[in-house]
Amino acid sequence: MDLQILGVTEKAEKDEIVKAAMELKIAGIEDGYTAEVSAFRQALLVDVRDKLLFEQDYAGNTKEKVPPRSSLHIPWSWLPAALCILQEVGEETLVLDIGQAALRRPDSRPYVHDILLAMALAECSIAKASFEKSKVSLGFEALARAQYLLRRKPSLEKMPLLEQIEASLEELAPACTLELLSLPQTPENSERRRGAIAALCELLRQGLDVESSCRVHDWPCFLGQAINKLLATEIVDLLSWDTLATTRKNKRSLESQSQRVKVINCHILFGNWLHGYSFAS
Template identity: 90%
Template sequence: MVMPTVASAAAAALHQAVSTRRLGVGSGNASAAPGGFLAGGRRPAAAGLVRARVAEAAPVAAEGSRQDAPAAPMVEIPVTCYQILGVTEKAEKDEIVKAAMELKIAGIEDGYTAEVSTFRQALLVDVRDKLLFEQDYAGSIKEKVPPRSSLHIPWSWLPAALCVLQEVGEEKLVLEIGQAALRCSDSKPYVHDILLAMALAECSIAKACFEKSKVSLGFEALARAQYLLRRKPSLEKMPLLEQIEESLEELAPACTLELLSLPQTPENSERRRGAIAALCELLRQGLDVESSCRVHDWPCFLGQVMNKLLATEIMDLLSWDTLATTRKNKRSLESQSQRVVVDFNCLYVAMLAHLAFGFSTRQTELIKKAKTICECLVASESTDLKFEESFCSYLLGEETGTTVFEKLQQLQSNGSSNSKNYGLDKKKDSSDKVTVNQSLELWLKDVALSRFADTKDCLPSLVRFLNLL
């Protein structure tokens, strides 16, 4: 079976991806892949890639005479005989014979119907003989005659052809020919084997991606393989599908991180949405006391994720104020389960996201939620967030700037990293509104607004914000 190899490569890639991100090292080699995070999309086939040619039935014979059976339906596939055997067009005759023999004696993957093995042998003999004895198929390098670029075979041989092409590493051809074939009515008896060949091709693509540490591309290839196998009930009970799903579950955290690390460009938007959907599902599983989840180090994983999200994306992940309220009851099962997944730092970043986006869009409801999160963290963690809570109250018109500034000075005197360089010396006149605003605006800009890509360009003008309320 192919999947033990894929699964082991996936596990190695997962370990490497998580390890490098813990060290703060990006992969740097991820690239966009065809199709959306966790959608089952597949490559479009070129028009006319596979042309079914059904021979006409023999005319009705005269009465009393013998009638030949109708000719078998034929299909034309855009491959050379060299590609079937996995050799170059410069291959000598002995290389051709050797390649055909090695493929003939090699076993095929589990799951194919019995006919595929039989027709595979016939195909290999036919292709070998065409290259040895028919110049039309072999071509001639000396005479600059290219080999024939397509092959006519019976429809019953098509799964065998896809099987061999997958074995020799022609995954792209397998997927393109398979997709085109599935659109033809003549493929109906062979759908099981065609889908299996395509799924195995996707598994081979996934394995190659994992070996290059391209976790997200490998994940997407496995997801496409999963989709293909689920299209046919006869394939759903295969061990291959179970192994794919286990690998997908194991790889989901690393894949999510890699996809969220991609540049935020229009071409990556669909993949980013898929990654966020996967993240939401991981969080749902992690916070459900009755569910199991493959994230082994939630604080590390979620901390890295939060650093890659927009403020709006963070706010949409969870109902953070409700989560913070639940956290206050330290003895409840929900509170204890939550602490394994969402630590103080994640809730603090969520609070900053509400504060930053609420300020930039002048939505006081978001600032109220930020204040609620602060209050709950103070109650549940015994942490000093008096300044942040007071700042939210100031934006809501419930406290004066002078009061907030004094709390910022207190933080600075206590050596808090969140107040470094933002508070002024106590000898300064805290009644000077210009001085107070400048200090508070500097904290707002550096700690909250600049943290998120969708709020970093917002001007931290407190006067303008308060005047527009």
């Protein structure tokens, strides 16, 4: 992990190691970490830099193909700082693996806040990379994991980051639902599909409740796409017909013109599907 913590490769020259350590030292740390992390982060960067530059046991010799004989040993108090740096240099998987292993140890208790934050930020980086590749569902799932990590510690629940994640999850829910429903119906996708159907049910519930905020902006388009991706049995179980009928008759729910459109669209789409299904049968 010695070279990974600086974000350089095994073939890095000494000047590259110095430059990487310097850039990390002057870079700002993410908000939310405890005060100790910033100080330990600086000390760790200097320690790693010096060991790689001046101690052969840690650096090895790439030209003579001599591997390092020793690995960096980090005290518990420096672990959050190490995870912080690893997240900054793009080692998200390593952050998550080390963090999960550390949380299973009683020695980690004083550092849980910072460990969970580093893991949550790693998940946010994974989400960002997924969105850049137009993989909405993978990004959504990474943000959901980040949300779960932040909620594990009361001191993290007050962070603006959690509010931002939750707002993003609400905004992305419709697109993520459609993407997951489009996955091949194979055993390995069954759990994700069940989650997508549950999300679709929740979006429908929100859409039919005038007092709930719902992120679906084009209901006819969204419902049409969703219905086309469902099996017959899934459509039948998707929405309680009694609930839909009750909502249709509820004058208070229909005071909003947009709400009236949503309810009518549900009736039309489900009715058209049933009509076509009865002829196909």
